[in-house]
Amino acid sequence: MSTGQGESVATAVATPPEQPKQLPFPPVTKQHILNCSYHSWHPRYKAITPKARLIPLPEAFLSYLREDGIVLPPEDNDNPEWSDADSGIFSGADNEGDEDAPTYDPSTHWRETHEVIEAVIEELGGKVAPKMNWSAPKDATWIAATNSMECRTPNDIYLLLKSSDFVTHDLQHAFDDTADGETNMSEEISTPYHLVLRKWIVLNPSVEFRCFVRDRKLIAICQRDLNHFEFLFKMEDKLRQSIQEFFDGKLRDTFPDPNFTFDVYIPPPHDRVWLVDFNPWALRTDPLLFSWMELLTLDTPVETQDTASPESEESEDDVIDLWQPEFRLIRRDDPEAYGFATPQYSAHKLPRDVVDASRGGEGMMREFAEQWKEAQRLSEQQGNEDSEND
Numbered sequence: 001m002s003t004g005q006g007e008s009v010a011t012a013v014a015t016p017p018e019q020p021k022q023l024p025f026p027p028v029t030k031q032h033i034l035n036c037s038y039h040s041w042h043p044r045y046k047a048i049t050p051k052a053r054l055i056p057l058p059e060a061f062l063s064y065l066r067e068d069g070i071v072l073p074p075e076d077n078d079n080p081e082w083s084d085a086d087s088g089i090f091s092g093a094d095n096e097g098d099e100d101a102p103t104y105d106p107s108t109h110w111r112e113t114h115e116v117i118e119a120v121i122e123e124l125g126g127k128v129a130p131k132m133n134w135s136a137p138k139d140a141t142w143i144a145a146t147n148s149m150e151c152r153t154p155n156d157i158y159l160l161l162k163s164s165d166f167v168t169h170d171l172q173h174a175f176d177d178t179a180d181g182e183t184n185m186s187e188e189i190s191t192p193y194h195l196v197l198r199k200w201i202v203l204n205p206s207v208e209f210r211c212f213v214r215d216r217k218l219i220a221i222c223q224r225d226l227n228h229f230e231f232l233f234k235m236e237d238k239l240r241q242s243i244q245e246f247f248d249g250k251l252r253d254t255f256p257d258p259n260f261t262f263d264v265y266i267p268p269p270h271d272r273v274w275l276v277d278f279n280p281w282a283l284r285t286d287p288l289l290f291s292w293m294e295l296l297t298l299d300t301p302v303e304t305q306d307t308a309s310p311e312s313e314e315s316e317d318d319v320i321d322l323w324q325p326e327f328r329l330i331r332r333d334d335p336e337a338y339g340f341a342t343p344q345y346s347a348h349k350l351p352r353d354v355v356d357a358s359r360g361g362e363g364m365m366r367e368f369a370e371q372w373k374e375a376q377r378l379s380e381q382q383g384n385e386d387s388e389n390d
């Protein structure tokens with residue numbers, strides 16, 4: 001972590017940053033949220049984003065995603081309406097247990113979309129990482145045979161999307177807590193939902209970074225993966241400079257809002273920066289190694305215009321030249337200090353044996369999985385309430 005005062009010194013932070021309840025955020029509008037939707041920004045930044053295709057989603061497909069239970073289309077789709085092939089990991093159909101009964105194919109209602117998804121997977125080399133407008137199903141990898149977001153078939157994608165709380169949030173709560181009011185159903189329907197399929201790349205999580213922009217100034221950068229990577233400390237200045245140049249050249253004057261966050265990937269040899277995602281300047285965005293209070297109040301040099309005397313202009317320039325975004329990395333002992341020793345998204349995960357059993361195709365396991373996740377959520381909520389009461 002550097003101090004943001006021109007030094008490049010990593011310092012340990014002993015306790016997790018505190019998240020106060022009342023934060024001085026500027027109002028977040030639906031437009032701010034929409035500006036961070038993949039379909040809004042991707043056309044402008046296509047050349048600096050890893051290869052991706054966007055598939056507009058019809059209401060029938062969205063209804064399928066919103067439905068309870070997971071029924072997957074049969075793998076062999078010669079007869080699109082009904083098939084004897086039982087494809088569902090969890091068969092929610094009424095015929096469960098009846099070997100001879102035909103299996104319902106939900107894709108009948110969005111056949112074209114299913115076919116486009118198949119074609120795009122093929123076009124992108126056979127393996128994709130899926131995502132909705134704002135969220136990837138990172139919390140649902142426990143249910144995938146690969147234990148990752150790598151998808152080779154449409155069914156791999158449906159299984160992840162339908163199991164993800166993050167995706168559900170995109171579908172049902174995208175505009176919660178915005179200044180222009182509660183979303184009603186008709187507005188939700190008019191949201192241009194897209195499935196984003198990104199060509200699968202084996203990503204090195206150590207060189208993924210989250211960057212924070214306030215008033216069109218890059219003020220802070222940190223790791224996305226909350227583990228210690230010693231080699232990053234030697235590269236801190238180079239990484240900061242690459243990200244700053246990338247921001248200045250590609251994003252600063254083109255992103256529609258003055259406040260936002262963006263995620264980048266800088267694979268070896270660490271000289272090219274790739275844009276991964278944007279997130280709104282809002283509480284819903286995880287500030288990772290910062291607290292929102294820090295980000296909202298962090299001092300930055302004020303750039304004045306021509307009114308100062310020549311001498312004072314010079315000293316102001318010096319301040320601006322010296323100033324640089326604060327770059328936080330995790331030191332060797334930080335993960336435990338931050339409480340990061342527990343894996344990310346643990347509240348959304350399940351014990352290994354439950355996952356293994358669920359792959360066996362028992363419908364009951366899905367129910368148990370949901371109950372387990374609910375219990376985890378409640379105990380986390382209780383923990384938060386207890387610590388608030390302390």
Ligand SMILES: Nc1ncnc2c1ncn2[C@@H]1O[C@H](COP(=O)(O)OP(=O)(O)OP(=O)(O)O)[C@@H](O)[C@H]1O
Binds near residue numbers: 205279
């Ligand atoms: N093309 C890809 N191939 C493989 N993995 C990828 C690809 N693109 C992104 N990822 C992985 O997926 C993760 C999640 O992607 P992304 O940041 O777009 O999701 P998100 O839901 O918006 O995350 P957050 O809520 O933290 O912003 C990334 O951190 C990266 O590790």
